[in-house]
Amino acid sequence: MNSDRPNTSDFENEPPGEPFEEKLGEHPEEGRLQAYLDRALDPQTRAAVQAHLQDCESCRTSLEALQRVVLDLESLPDLAPGQDLAPLVMERLRREQSPSSWWFWLAAAETAAAALILILSAPRLQNLFHELSLLDLGRSAVEQAAAYTARLTAGWLGWWADLKSLAEIPMSSYTEHILPDFGPGLGMILALGLAAGMLANALLLRGQTHPEKN
Amino acid sequence: MAENHTADHIHRALEGDLNAYGELVKTYQDSVFSTCLRVLGNPQDAEDLTQEAFLRAYHKLEHYDPSRPFGPWIRTLAANLCRNHLQGRKQAAFSLRDERDHSAGRLRREPERSLEVSEREGRIYRALWELPAHHRLAVELRHFQNLTYQEMAEALDLPLNTVRSHLYRGRKKLAQLLEEK
Numbered sequence: 001m002n003s004d005r006p007n008t009s010d011f012e013n014e015p016p017g018e019p020f021e022e023k024l025g026e027h028p029e030e031g032r033l034q035a036y037l038d039r040a041l042d043p044q045t046r047a048a049v050q051a052h053l054q055d056c057e058s059c060r061t062s063l064e065a066l067q068r069v070v071l072d073l074e075s076l077p078d079l080a081p082g083q084d085l086a087p088l089v090m091e092r093l094r095r096e097q098s099p100s101s102w103w104f105w106l107a108a109a110e111t112a113a114a115a116l117i118l119i120l121s122a123p124r125l126q127n128l129f130h131e132l133s134l135l136d137l138g139r140s141a142v143e144q145a146a147a148y149t150a151r152l153t154a155g156w157l158g159w160w161a162d163l164k165s166l167a168e169i170p171m172s173s174y175t176e177h178i179l180p181d182f183g184p185g186l187g188m189i190l191a192l193g194l195a196a197g198m199l200a201n202a203l204l205l206r207g208q209t210h211p212e213k214n
Numbered sequence: 215m216a217e218n219h220t221a222d223h224i225h226r227a228l229e230g231d232l233n234a235y236g237e238l239v240k241t242y243q244d245s246v247f248s249t250c251l252r253v254l255g256n257p258q259d260a261e262d263l264t265q266e267a268f269l270r271a272y273h274k275l276e277h278y279d280p281s282r283p284f285g286p287w288i289r290t291l292a293a294n295l296c297r298n299h300l301q302g303r304k305q306a307a308f309s310l311r312d313e314r315d316h317s318a319g320r321l322r323r324e325p326e327r328s329l330e331v332s333e334r335e336g337r338i339y340r341a342l343w344e345l346p347a348h349h350r351l352a353v354e355l356r357h358f359q360n361l362t363y364q365e366m367a368e369a370l371d372l373p374l375n376t377v378r379s380h381l382y383r384g385r386k387k388l389a390q391l392l393e394e395k
Contacts, residue, residue, distance in 0.1 A: 034382045038356070040363060065389040072338050072392060073357045079329055081247040081261045086239040089268045090232055097232075 220284045239268050249289045253296040255343040267292035286359045300347045341391035349384030
């Protein structure tokens with residue numbers, strides 16, 4: 001039998017339940033006998049049930065039957081599984097953490113693709129950062145934020161227009177015209193996407209290799 | 215002494231030492247398997263759910279309160295997994311699928327031979343497996359994991375009075391079955 005199996009003992013912090021209202025000579029309700037067995041009654045109710053048990057053979061018999069069940073159950077030994085499960089559990093945990101898992105390669109491919117697109121759009125990003133650096137430090141933060149938002153919105157709209165025009169442009173023109181001509185918003189989106197992707201990948205890796213921290 | 219080792223293994227496992235977690239599995243696998251077997255009555259399912267319980271426990275290790283014993287914590291987690299497993303199969307008692315499962319069927323008929331336990335212990339297992347699953351779970355949490363009524367209600371996500379009632383009915387039925395056998 002496993003030595004750490006707990007013994008039946010008094011409950012701690014158990015709600016007292018409803019007050020013992022049975023009149024003298026009446027049998028305690030069945031649930032109360034169980035609570036008596038589990039020592040889950042407040043002292044006053046426990047004393048009342050105990051007094052009743054001294055005079056009532058029927059309740060004593062019911063209680064003894066419940067006590068025999070407790071003894072029977074507690075006599076059951078722990079049984080071993082058909083095989084040692086430790087190597088199986090560890091193997092599954094190692095597989096979860098293994099960099100050869102499919103999610104690792106998926107994350108790596110995603111990061112590589114994002115990095116390639118970022119490199120290809122580097123000239124546009126450079127222009128964007130150049131524009132941002134021209135922000136007028138003399139203006140208020142609200143005005144600067146408004147100007148920045150306007151530029152970003154224009155970039156988004158330009159990017160959306162570029163996307164819509166993709167379907168109409170022959171593939172041969174794509175590399176010559178489209179890539180170098182992305183709107184500045186796309187560069188920002190790609191940069192944010194790349195950063196978010198890398199962060200997500202890092203969290204994914206961490207979640208797979210360590211017990212959760214939350 | 216065993217609890218000191220357990221605390222040390224948990225500490226090392228939290229730092230990423232898988233071998234330390236393997237030691238924990240070795241220490242507690244029998245008691246967790248026994249919990250699953252008592253609730254499920256099927257050794258193969260019990261082994262699967264035992265593994266699952268240790269995997270879940272590994273990922274929840276930071277939630278474990280080291281001031282309390284590890285055994286009841288992981289066995290309660292395992293009992294809950296067994297409950298979900300049974301609910302997933304929409305069965306209050308054992309299903310027809312189980313009856314077709316030869317080894318599980320034989321186990322429930324003759325636990326003495328399948329589990330190599332005494333005749334008396336075999337009678338207790340048989341009686342346990344005749345209980346409806348929710349009564350069996352209440353008995354498991356109270357008698358084997360020593361949870362209070364309140365803790366049982368929280369573990370099973372049931373009202374306190376429902377848990378008391380399940381426990382009482384389970385015990386009463388067990389007393390009746392053990393008298394008969």
